[in-house]
Amino acid sequence: MSLRALVLVALAVAIAVPAGAASAAPSASELTKKINKSSAELEKVVEAYNKLNEQTKATKKEAGSVAFRLAPLEKKLDDAQADVGDIAVAAYTSGRLSTATALLGDSDTLLSRMSALDSLARERQTTIDTFRSTRDQLSADQERLATVRAQQDAQAKELNARKKKIEADLDKLYDLRKQAYGSSTSSGSSYSGKIPSVSGKAGVAVTFAYNAIGTPYVWAADGPDGYDCSGLTLAAWRAAGKSLPHNAAMQWDTVAHISRSELKAGDLVFYEDLGHVALYVGGGQVIHAPTFGESVKLSSVDMMSPYGYGRVR
Structure with a gap:
């Protein structure tokens, strides 16, 4: 076959086969499979997002509970520390002003008073130590909860990024579905039948x-x-x-x-x-x-x- 004949055959083929025929549009069934696959993947991401959201709500609730207990505890701690300060001043003042009394007589009364004050101060200090220990524990809990929330925020960002990507993919598939079916979604209607009686x-x-x-x-x-x-x-x-x-x-x-x-x-x-x-x-x-x-x-x-x-x- 001559070169001229080959050219004519090639032109005939080019005219007979439209451009893009090699990459024909997917069929309706193929589109449905792709949409179903992407939807299933996205639903897993949604459920993971829901789980993270539940965990975050629980963590925030716990953090709020810690903060609620911490505020009055700190006030009690301040009050207890002030009480001990007053006790210390009273003990010191009583000791100095009663020196003459102690020298002149009735030292047993003074010693008894000092002993009582000292005992009360120790009791107050024990209370303070208890408060301080609890406060430290609550502060540690707050730090731990802050760390957990930071981790959850990072996870939420990751999930959101994944969700956006899959939704973008779904948008493309929905466009194709609209071309195939005339609508990207299926309309639903309310139930009109008899609802079974369940106790x-x-x-x-x-x-x-x-x-x-x-x-x-x-x-x-x-x-x-x-x-x-x-x-x-x-x-x-x-x-x-x-x-x-x-x-x-x-x-x-x-x-x-x-x-x-x-x-x-x-x-x-x-x-x-x-x-x-x-x-x-x-x-x-x-x-x-x-x-x-x-x-x-x-x-x-x-x-x-x-x-x-x-x-x-």
Whole structure:
């Protein structure tokens, strides 16, 4: 084939194959897989953030308790030190002014007074020593708590940086999903069916969860306008008067562990190596806040392989 013929063939191929065809846009199913993967990774970061937030709140509460006890203790210490100063002055003055009395007679009375003052001073000093020891311990606690808070602040910055990166990745994927489906999120609707009747506090939690169906997933939120997975179970049981931490793994550490056969409405079902949690509502179903772009919904208890089951104490 001549050179001219080869050129004509190459031009024909170039015209027939559009530019960029080698890197065709991903299909809708491929986009969904990427979004689900990124969402799962981000949810782990969110749960780690929630755990850190719970630990930080506990540390701040402890620090506040230390500060509350430290302030009145320091005042008592100052008062005790002033008392000992007065005692010392009184003992010194009594000793000097009573010299003549001691020489002229009744030395037993003077010695008795001095002994009593000395005993009182020692007693006061013992009190001061006790106060000082306690104050030193509380000061040491404050330093320790300050160190812990500094560590947690550093961890929070790291988690925030990771969250921003994954959210940036999700934004790109959502743009592609919008191109494929016309919307980057799935709209949710409230539950209109009959809510099963469950007795006791578990019933309150189950009813709350049903009424939350259709509420959007919002990271690190515990309602009322949005929930993440542990935020939803927290809010449901908070309505029933029970307190749960805002973290799936910490909730696992709080509940009583039960078997699948013992599962009842109101119990918690854990997934993804404690990265996700849902509320069991009976009939083989759970209500949960799935992930970014979705809303609280009713799903099969086997939507994923369960990690374990727990009952709120």
